[in-house]
Amino acid sequence: MPRPSLSAREIVDWLRLARAEAVGPVTFNRLLERYATPARALEALPEVARRGGRAQPLAIPTAADAERELAAGEALGARLICAADPAFPRLLLELDPRPPLIWTLGDADLLRPRAVGIVGARVASAAGRRFAQGLAADLGRAGYAVVSGMARGIDAAAHEGALPYGTVAVLGGGIDDIYPPENAGLHAQLAARGCIVSESAPGRRAQAQDFPRRNRIISGLSLGVVVVEAELKSGSLITARQAGEQGREVFAVPGSPLDPRARGANDLIRQGATLVESAEDVLAVLNGLRGLADPEPPAYQGAGAAPDDGDVDAVRERLAGLLSPTPMPIDELARQSGAPTPIVLAALMELALAGRAELLPGALAVAG
Template sequence: MTPLPVSPPRTEAERIDWLRLIRSENVGPVTFVQLLRHYGSAGAALAALPKLAERGGMARRIRIAEAGEARRELDAAAEAGAEMLCLGAATYPRLLALIDAPPPVLWARGHVHLLSDPAVAIVGARNASAAGQRMAQQIAAGLGESRVVVASGLARGIDTAAHRASLATGTVAVLAGGVDDIYPPENAGLYAELAETGCILSEMPMGMKPQGRHFPRRNRIISGLSYGTVVIEAARQSGSLTTARFAADQGREVMAVPGSPLDPRCQGSNRLLREGATLVQSADDVLDTLRPVMGGSMTEPDSREPLLPFPAPPAEETLSDARAAVTSLLGPTPVDIDTLVRMSGLTPPVVSMILLELELAGRLERHAGHQVSLI
């Protein structure tokens, strides 16, 4: 039985508090979950934010999202026909909930039930060749015939080909902006079809225009939704390689279609194969690769139960003596949190609270593998 990190909101007031908390300054997925577990509810966490940020060294008052801001986002979602999916709820994507620090809140348009079906990501070059697009179509169509949902990012090229080939059988498009923002604009027709027959998903606020820093977050969701990621035509610096790295970090399968060594669009995907990605050339290859895990424990997270909350927040007297010890161990080089606990001689809740204060003050950065560094 896999424990849930939090219990989902059950009333509109709780949903507003969740939106306010995740939209507040310096609150990311890890901080969000830790705040809920320390304080028991989003409302209590919101009340604690100013003091926590002050204790972490913030010289001004932290920006906390207003209730009116959250209500406007809920209204915009209702107008767009979008559904709010909260971590811990039955509607939240099952595989995504298993990754490290899943997004606490998602917005979804279309057929949300597709998020509960087994999925495979297909990503690749925006300036894809005709052969690459045909390969994406063939693999996507073959996966659909086997009742596997295709996840991608609605980008030009490979993403578009994969979505179009799986519209009739089930496809999920993850956006870097809000679910009500169509990007790229030339995919407006495909977006409309996805809203009718597929599912459109994003962690960004309603109405948000995509920015460069949003695309890695989108890619992390694409891989997190999926049992495996198939890369078709990716240049050396392609964002598709970011999706593949996320998939590997999440313990998911990374697959790639081989391409011509003379084509720059294939240099990144060919490099994945040299580094150990599984070579695939058809939907059957993908299914053969994933069959062991698709029949395994990752398909059974429905019986999870909420974790017990953290112990009550440590007393200020305890924290004041411990802050210097933890901060002295931090620097620009990432360090594992377990190492901080061991070297400081402090309890995990005390170290967790001090890191929480530093992050809310904008002084701490979190890295993959439960590592942190001082800004």
């Protein structure tokens, strides 16, 4: 059954909850699982944080704050798409946790399931840029949108090659954050002929902590990610790792062992990534996929019965004592605490809102 579109009031509430202090994607989804609607979650949020041990009130955007963000996006010609909206990209719905929302500028139809990510070094070689541009064009001609991050180097070359066929840029800042500045022309072309995507509010300038989230969306929108050039410690390898964790295909272009920019891609090949010498190597894998290229959009699941507050009280401090800087599976925390998983999840959410825990993708938790 198709999911109904959200009302204007529901969109405002959705945006307020997503922008509330201490509410990341994991906590956002846990709140909806417990309270069913953003309005009910917003109403409960201050008390939930207090129960977790928070001394200072959470900063929660007002309806006017959310409406200002919506107006800023509309002034740019952009569109906010919430995870409950039928237009939300299907591949992003498969992520755990799924992002609560995205802003889009340009042709949102390009956020289709047939997409490939291409990422690589910012300080790229001329040969690497040429290869990325040609690979993107060939994949575009084969019917795949090309997703990248609009950075200088490999990202920009991939967008340039795919512009005639369809390309998506995922930004760490808002959809109007042009970085690096020399890509202003590319940004304009992407807005006119491609699509720009961001989880951040319009007007926000990218900060260091935004790029891992940006990389997660690049891989999440793609059936597979191709690394063209990357050093051993680079954001491109983080994107490749996230792709593997998301069940996406990982591809790498081999390079000279004398070039530090080839070491990351060569290492990925040693670890089992598919070696890429042409678009045919990518297409041979992706065209053989069954069932992933057009997934059914799951309904956004709302709440069942909320756990009893007394049961949560009984286990909360025990869980806080079990947490450490080392990520721990939530099912292991449930086993060690002797509490049912729904009670553990509710207690961890309260601790997270109080800043005493952090909920991570993959059903993990660490001390806050």
